[in-house]
Amino acid sequence: MKIDICNKEDIKPIVDGLNAYNLEKVSALSSIWTPLEFNIKNYNDVVVGGVLAGINYWNGLEIKILWVEENYRQQGFGSALLRHLEHEAKIRGASMAMVDTFDFQAEGFYLKHNYEVIGELKGFPKHHKRIYFSKVL
Template identity: 55%
Template sequence: MSEISIEPCNGQEIKFISDGLNEFNLSQVPPLAPNWTSFDFVAKTKEGVEIGGILGGIGYWNGLEIRALWVHEKYRGMGLGSRILAYIETLARKKGAVIAMLDTFDFQAEKFYLKNGYQPIGEIKDFPMGHRRIYFSKRL
C-alpha cells in the first residue's frame, strides 16, 4: 500500500470512480430508472431576463434530488420559488418520483422548505460555525 499515490482526477478518472460506485450500488438495489434524468430549469420574465431557477434530477430509485433553487432578490416573496418548486415536483411525479430530497442552511431557505411541505430529516450543527445545514425530504 505504500506504493499508492493519491492525485487530482481528470474527467476519465471521475467517470471511472462514478461508474464503480454505480456498479456496486446497482448490484445491491436494482434500479427503477435507467439513469439520471436532469431537471434543470430557469425562470425568465416575459422579456427573457433570467430571474431564478432550479437544478436537480431523478436518480435510479425515483428520488428527486434538488441541488439548488435560487430566486433573484428583487423577485423574492412573490411566490416564484414555490412556483418553481411545485413545477419540478409535478414533473418528477409524472416521471415516477416518489420522494424529493435536498439540503439548505438555516440562513438560506429553511422556512421556505417547511412552508412547502418538506420535513427536516437531519442537520449538521455549527456548519458553518454558528449555523446549521439542514437536510429535508418530502413524499411526492
Template identity: 45%
Template sequence: MINMIQPSAETENEFVKSQLIQYNLHHVPAAKEKPYQLIGYHIKDEAGTIIGGICGVLYWGRTCLQIDILWLHESYRKQGLGSALLRRIEQEAVAREVHLAHLETFDFQAKDFYIKNGYEVFGVLEDCPIGHERYYLKKKL
C-alpha cells in the same frame, strides 16, 4: 504491492464514480434504465432575462428527486415564484413516478420556505460552515 494514495485528476474521479454506480446498480436494478437524469425549470422576465430557476436530478430508476438548486433574483422573492418552481419540478417528478424529494439548505437560506412547502427536516449538520447549520429535508410526493 499497493501504490500510495495520490491526487486524482478528472479521469480518475470519473472512473471511481462509474465503479460506484455499477455497484449500486446491483442493489437497485430499477436504476439501470437511467441512473441519473437532470431536470430543471426557469422563469424569465419580460426582457427575457432569467430571474429564477430550479435544478435537480432524478435517480434510482427515477424514483427519487434530489433538488440541487432553487434560486430567485432578490427583487422577485416573496411573490410565490419560488413555490411555483418547486411545485412544477415536483409535478414533473410525480408524472415520472417519483415518490420522494429531498434537498439540503443552510440556516441563512430557505429552511422555513421548504417547511412551508411541505418538506420536513430529517437531519442537521452543525458548524457546516463554522457558525452555521446545514439542514437536510425530505417530502413524500
C-alpha cells in the same frame, strides 16, 4: 499507491464503480439520472431564477440548487418553480424529494412546502446549521 488530483477521464470510472456497486445491492427503478432543470424569466426574457435537480435511479428527486434573484423573492417565483419541479418529477416516476439548505437560506421555504427535516449539521458553517429535508411526492 498514489493519491492524485482527478482529471475528467478519472471521474468516469469512479462514478461507474459506485453505480455498479449500488446496483448490485438494489436494482434501479429508472434510468441512472434524469435531469430536471428549469428557469423562470421576467418579461424582458432575463433569467431571474431556476432549479437544478434530477431523478436518481431509485426514483428520488434530488434538488441541488433552487435560486431566485433577490428582487423577485417573496413573490411566489420559488414556489412556482418547486411546484413545477415536483409535478414533472412525479410524472417521471419520482416518489420522494430530497434537498439540503442552510438556516440562513431557505429553511422556512421548504417547511412551508411540507418538507420534513430529517437531519441537521449544527455549527456548519460556524454559528449556523445545514438542514436536510425530504418529502413524499
